[in-house]
Amino acid sequence: MYVILDTDPGIDDACAIAAALNEPSLHLLLLSAVGGNVSVENTAKNALRLVEFFGKEVPVAKGCSHPLMQEPRHTAVHGETGMSGYDFPQIRGSFVEEHAVIAMWKAIMQAPEAVTLVAVGPLTNVALLFRMYPEVLTHLDRLVLMGGSDDRGNMTPYAEFNIYVDPEAAQVVFDTCEKHDLPVVLCGLNMTRQAVLTTGDFKDIDQLGRAGHMLASLFSFFYKASQTVGENLDSGARIHDLTTIAYLVHPEYFETKQASVMVDTTMGPARGATVINYRKPKNVTVCQSLDNEKVKVWLKDLLRRIES
Numbered sequence: 514m515y516v517i518l519d520t521d522p523g524i525d526d527a528c529a530i531a532a533a534l535n536e537p538s539l540h541l542l543l544l545s546a547v548g549g550n551v552s553v554e555n556t557a558k559n560a561l562r563l564v565e566f567f568g569k570e571v572p573v574a575k576g577c578s579h580p581l582m583q584e585p586r587h588t589a590v591h592g593e594t595g596m597s598g599y600d601f602p603q604i605r606g607s608f609v610e611e612h613a614v615i616a617m618w619k620a621i622m623q624a625p626e627a628v629t630l631v632a633v634g635p636l637t638n639v640a641l642l643f644r645m646y647p648e649v650l651t652h653l654d655r656l657v658l659m660g661g662s663d664d665r666g667n668m669t670p671y672a673e674f675n676i677y678v679d680p681e682a683a684q685v686v687f688d689t690c691e692k693h694d695l696p697v698v699l700c701g702l703n704m705t706r707q708a709v710l711t712t713g714d715f716k717d718i719d720q721l722g723r724a725g726h727m728l729a730s731l732f733s734f735f736y737k738a739s740q741t742v743g744e745n746l747d748s749g750a751r752i753h754d755l756t757t758i759a760y761l762v763h764p765e766y767f768e769t770k771q772a773s774v775m776v777d778t779t780m781g782p783a784r785g786a787t788v789i790n791y792r793k794p795k796n797v798t799v800c801q802s803l804d805n806e807k808v809k810v811w812l813k814d815l816l817r818r819i820e821s
């Protein structure tokens with residue numbers, strides 16, 4: 514499966530990137546960075562750090578620093594750099610020269626088969642891609658994204674971070690996909706709240722060689738930093754973004770329901786909420802639950818194999 518991963522690393526993004534780079538059934542064409550958890554300067558560097566950490570050749574492109582209509586908003590739980598908790602070596606390589614939106618367009622149009630686009634940050638790059646290069650829509654297989662929720666949010670009572678940061682971009686993306694009948698898989702908070710690595714899992718993962726140690730160190734930081742904000746967990750840390758990659762490889766681990774989705778772009782209290790309508794099912798497959806134990810077994814096996 515040919516994949517592009519649009520991301521704002523971010524510690525759970527780092528785990529998704531680690532899986533996408535190392536899962537044998539996926540062919541990762543490009544990592545495109547967007548501003549989100551931290552500035553795009555940092556998210557792009559973090560993506561490159563991970564590619565170099567795993568000794569891969571996947572290109573990294575730097576994308577949008579600002580949401581379409583509002584100022585950037587970042588979060589502290591991933592630390593100052595966005596991947597605090599582990600000391601990565603100095604970056605050796607560089608980003609591709611083009612803006613991420615252009616790099617995405619080229620990668621999609623040149624791919625030998627339809628590409629699966631995965632987005633785990635604010636949807637700014639993806640919205641611009643759809644607006645600037647609508648021809649990509651017939652060269653995409655589907656869009657799999659982490660964002661939104663069919664119940665409560667984590668930034669406001671109804672808005673989840675990735676959608677809250679750029680609601681206009683999210684509305685462009687959902688609207689375009691619906692009009693073109695492009696399938697969307699939504700890994701929203703209503704499901705990712707069940708996707709947890711416990712502190713016991715951190716210890717297990719820490720034993721799984723260099724990659725496991727790196728991720729366990731990041732997640733330990735994330736866990737402690739999350740204790741200081743609203744959406745904390747005593748038992749461990751949520752692996753929101755990883756669920757998109759797990760879905761690509763093991764859709765059978767997820768329960769889903771078909772829906773149509775709109776985004777609240779008003780300036781009212783629900784700005785950034787995803788309005789998920791199960792009574793008007795259309796092109797969006799909304800994940801309801803996952804088999805967290807099976808996802809963790811898959812992740813641990815993957816990390817174990819990297820070292821062998």
Ligand code: BDR
Binds near residue numbers: 525633674753754
């Ligand atoms: C999403 O927000 C970010 O902080 C995470 O990386 C994830 O993509 C969860 O709401």
Ligand code: CA
Binds near residue numbers: 520521523549633
């Ligand atoms: Ca993210």
